[in-house]
Amino acid sequence: xxxxxxxxxNPILHLRDATRSIARGNxxxxxxxxxxxxxxxxxxxxxxxxDAIKTNIADLKRLTTIMESTSDLVFISKPDERIxxxxxxxxxxxxxxxxxxxxxxxxxxxxxxxxxxxxxxxGIPAAVANGTWEGETALIGADGQExxxxxxxxxxxxxxxxxxxxxxxxxxITERKHLEDSLRLTQFTLDxxxxxxxxx
Numbered sequence: 001x002x003x004x005x006x007x008x009x010n011p012i013l014h015l016r017d018a019t020r021s022i023a024r025g026n027x028x029x030x031x032x033x034x035x036x037x038x039x040x041x042x043x044x045x046x047x048x049x050x051d052a053i054k055t056n057i058a059d060l061k062r063l064t065t066i067m068e069s070t071s072d073l074v075f076i077s078k079p080d081e082r083i084x085x086x087x088x089x090x091x092x093x094x095x096x097x098x099x100x101x102x103x104x105x106x107x108x109x110x111x112x113x114x115x116x117x118x119x120x121x122x123g124i125p126a127a128v129a130n131g132t133w134e135g136e137t138a139l140i141g142a143d144g145q146e147x148x149x150x151x152x153x154x155x156x157x158x159x160x161x162x163x164x165x166x167x168x169x170x171x172x173i174t175e176r177k178h179l180e181d182s183l184r185l186t187q188f189t190l191d192x193x194x195x196x197x198x199x200x
Contacts, residue, residue: 015043022046027054038156053137073139073149073170079163081107081120093172095142112146118154128163139170148177 001080018031031046073090077083083105094110108116115137128134131136132155152169190197 015046018043019046022050022053075110075170076165076170077107077169078165083107083109084165086103090170092171093141110139112140114138119151123151123153124155124166127155127166130157136173137170139172147172147174149173 015031022031023076027050029098031043031050068085068087068089071089073087073093075086075090076081086094086096086099086102086105090096091100096105107119111119116139119136123135123137125134131154133150137149137151139149141147150173151171151172153164154167156165158164
């Protein structure tokens with residue numbers, strides 16, 4: 001019984017306690033079992049899994065930092081249009097609180113009807129088919145008014161090829177549109193001027 005406890009039972013209990021600790025979020029937990037048998041191999045596999053989780057979490061934190069530092073709106077949605085993440089800049093654009101719950105929030109909540117139609121029937125199908133779509137749509141701002149945006153939609157698929165979620169990057173192009181309108185008006189005016197006009 002003593003040998004059985006030392007060779008089999010104690011390592012199994014150690015492995016059980018270590019994996020439970022990792023499941024609670026303690027990714028610094030020691031899993032190492034010095035034996036070279038099946039239990040030792042299993043412990044090594046758990047160590048590899050723990051290290052991969054640590055790497056993925058670090059990558060996720062870096063990605064979150066990037067998304068939170070941009071002035072563009074970034075959101076992630078499920079294929080059924082439910083929004084599951086929106087960065088701080090995006091929440092400010094559409095008038096949602098910093099810590100406001102996203103439960104019940106969906107793509108139609110941020111776009112005017114015509115833009116919803118474009119996103120649903122052109123943007124998302126193109127992103128699912130080609131991986132990405134880019135175009136101009138509009139958002140409904142915090143003041144309830146519509147404003148123009150450039151929008152990129154990306155489709156993220158599982159190994160089986162099914163769309164798991166969509167990510168969207170949106171940039172306010174109000175100033176650009178105003179500049180374009182001004183340039184068009186200037187061109188219109190110059191084209192109809194009775195005098196010769198040229199640039200040097």
